[in-house]
Amino acid sequence: MPLRWYGPADPNNATYRHFNRVVNFCLHAGGFAAVSSGLWFVQEMRHPWSHLDLWTEAWLGVLIVHLLVVIRLRPGKDADTDTDTNER
Numbered sequence: 189m190p191l192r193w194y195g196p197a198d199p200n201n202a203t204y205r206h207f208n209r210v211v212n213f214c215l216h217a218g219g220f221a222a223v224s225s226g227l228w229f230v231q232e233m234r235h236p237w238s239h240l241d242l243w244t245e246a247w248l249g250v251l252i253v254h255l256l257v258v259i260r261l262r263p264g265k266d267a268d269t270d271t272d273t274n275e276r
Contacts, residue, residue, distance in 0.1 A: 193207055205263075206258075206261065206262055209258045213254055213255060217251060227240060228240065
């Protein structure tokens with residue numbers, strides 16, 4: 189099921205900003221998985237690259253830091269109040 193945002197795109201909305209960070213993290217993780225697995229596959233097929241493990245670990249470290257930033261900047265439960273739902 190794809191991620192969707194229902195409602196107007198308001199960068200001032202804390203939930204919208206968090207959703208944006210989550211989507212960016214998912215793209216980062218998908219890029220890491222695709223590129224890393226592709227490079228490891230090519231390494232197995234051809235000449236080994238001696239620094240691939242270090243490169244993969246460094247990128248994984250950056251990915252973990254990105255995840256921690258997304259979790260740290262998560263809005264509180266009071267940020268779920270939306271102006272559209274309060275007006276109804």
